[in-house]
Amino acid sequence: MKISVQREDFDCGAEIEALARGNPRVGALAAFVGSVRDVNEGAEVGRMTLEHYPGMTEKSIGAIVEQARSRWDVIDCTVIHRVGELQPTDRIVLVAVASGHRGDAFAACEFVMDYLKTRAPFWKKERTSEGERWVEARSSDDEAAERWQEVK
Amino acid sequence: MKISVQREDFDCGAEIEALARGNPRVGALAAFVGSVRDVNEGAEVGRMTLEHYPGMTEKSIGAIVEQARSRWDVIDCTVIHRVGELQPTDRIVLVAVASGHRGDAFAACEFVMDYLKTRAPFWKKERTSEGERWVEARSSDDEAAERWQEVK
Amino acid sequence: MRIKLLFFASLREQLGIAGEELDLPAEVSTVGALRAHLRQRGPAWQAALAEGRLVRTALNQSMAAPSATIAAGDEVAFFPPVTGG
Amino acid sequence: MRIKLLFFASLREQLGIAGEELDLPAEVSTVGALRAHLRQRGPAWQAALAEGRLVRTALNQSMAAPSATIAAGDEVAFFPPVTGG
Numbered sequence: 001m002k003i004s005v006q007r008e009d010f011d012c013g014a015e016i017e018a019l020a021r022g023n024p025r026v027g028a029l030a031a032f033v034g035s036v037r038d039v040n041e042g043a044e045v046g047r048m049t050l051e052h053y054p055g056m057t058e059k060s061i062g063a064i065v066e067q068a069r070s071r072w073d074v075i076d077c078t079v080i081h082r083v084g085e086l087q088p089t090d091r092i093v094l095v096a097v098a099s100g101h102r103g104d105a106f107a108a109c110e111f112v113m114d115y116l117k118t119r120a121p122f123w124k125k126e127r128t129s130e131g132e133r134w135v136e137a138r139s140s141d142d143e144a145a146e147r148w149q150e151v152k
Numbered sequence: 153m154k155i156s157v158q159r160e161d162f163d164c165g166a167e168i169e170a171l172a173r174g175n176p177r178v179g180a181l182a183a184f185v186g187s188v189r190d191v192n193e194g195a196e197v198g199r200m201t202l203e204h205y206p207g208m209t210e211k212s213i214g215a216i217v218e219q220a221r222s223r224w225d226v227i228d229c230t231v232i233h234r235v236g237e238l239q240p241t242d243r244i245v246l247v248a249v250a251s252g253h254r255g256d257a258f259a260a261c262e263f264v265m266d267y268l269k270t271r272a273p274f275w276k277k278e279r280t281s282e283g284e285r286w287v288e289a290r291s292s293d294d295e296a297a298e299r300w301q302e303v304k
Numbered sequence: 305m306r307i308k309l310l311f312f313a314s315l316r317e318q319l320g321i322a323g324e325e326l327d328l329p330a331e332v333s334t335v336g337a338l339r340a341h342l343r344q345r346g347p348a349w350q351a352a353l354a355e356g357r358l359v360r361t362a363l364n365q366s367m368a369a370p371s372a373t374i375a376a377g378d379e380v381a382f383f384p385p386v387t388g389g
Numbered sequence: 390m391r392i393k394l395l396f397f398a399s400l401r402e403q404l405g406i407a408g409e410e411l412d413l414p415a416e417v418s419t420v421g422a423l424r425a426h427l428r429q430r431g432p433a434w435q436a437a438l439a440e441g442r443l444v445r446t447a448l449n450q451s452m453a454a455p456s457a458t459i460a461a462g463d464e465v466a467f468f469p470p471v472t473g474g
Contacts, residue, residue: 016164016183020187027186037179056447
């Protein structure tokens with residue numbers, strides 16, 4: 001299991017290679033690569049800045065990967081998430097899961113990605129044509145689901 | 153859209169790079185890499201041979217990719233499937249889908265993979281400790297679903 | 305009429321032939337009728353294309369039902385259920 | 390007791406502080422009480438940590454409810470709802 005939160009870019013091919021290399025139990029590898037788009041909810045986006053909570057971010061990703069391992073056949077897993085200044089077309093995140101079976105690989109990969117997108121301690125600040133803005137948490141469903149975490 | 157059925161190995165990293173490169177509309181890329189395992193349904197497997205129906209295989213993959221495009225936000229897609237002699241740890245297949253959104257990327261990638269695994273004209277011959285055998289189609293569900301294709 | 309026949313995988317091995325050009329009698333006009341016609345070639349054909357056996361057929365590279373009509377120049381393929389990659 | 394405080398994202402910017410060491414009065418023993426305690430520091434704190442505002446809290450790097458008890462040496466972080474990568 002490899003978990004990294006870093007400013008530097010990463011090499012998808014090398015990471016995927018490293019994950020499956022030479023292990024004849026690995027029949028399936030599912031990977032997801034997220035990158036910065038030039039639009040978000042209608043507004044044009046230039047640069048953005050990703051902030052995280054050093055320590056907690058890595059720890060919480062580790063916990064979610066362990067949860068994925070307990071639910072699906074996960075032989076190995078790599079999660080790399082960038083922070084700092086990023087611009088459109090820059091890679092943000094890689095999640096790659098090696099498994100014996102394709103259903104497990106897809107499910108675990110999507111599960112970890114969903115966590116990263118909705119629960120992991122990352123905050124996004126976008127620079128649009130109207131200036132900088134911290135992105136607001138979107139869905140009210142999501143807020144409902146997280147209500148137990150709320151400090152009133 | 154790139155579709156290739158080939159004997160040669162492929163470079164996952166280069167293919168994934170090529171798919172998303174420089175397109176700021178691509179926010180999500182889901183990829184699947186299948187490789188040969190050393191077991192299948194309990195038996196140890198050494199080499200295997202994949203046969204296909206040249207022409208029909210490419211054509212039918214093209215049709216399924218078009219179907220995926222009509223159902224999900226698919227900006228671009230690469231499908232590479234190897235045929236011929238393969239051995240454990242060899243890569244067999246790559247499906248990579250570039251999209252604006254992660255849900256669409258995952259769904260389209262899994263959809264195309266499911267087709268390749270259950271419907272595309274490929275046949276597998278395994279060399280096990282007990283000799284060579286053509287792999288039999290597995291699930292009776294699957295046979296039921298395909299009954300319309302059956303010649304009685 | 306002249307058609308092209310193809311066989312794949314275990315069927316190809318059993319029949320010892322990957323493909324051939326064939327002149328079809330006028331009364332053999334569907335995929336199902338062609339399968340019955342080929343069974344008359346001898347024991348190996350009788351066994352490989354036996355009625356009870358799961359054999360798939362493609363007509364011009366699309367999956368075809370027994371009722372599909374064959375025309376001159378068509379490509380007809382017989383093969384076992386596919387087993388994926 | 391002495392604890393470590395951290396602030397992230399828009400909250401960090403509003404308060405103009407990323408973190409500090411703090412000596413907590415004995416009566417402030419929960420995450421919720423700490424939030425109320427910090428509001429008394431002035432208008433910026435009052436606004437940033439206002440009751441109606443969605444503010445998340447982590448205690449020792451795990452998400453924590455207002456009722457969570459703080460102990461000496463703990464790390465308490467305040468931040469807006471996360472917005473993903």
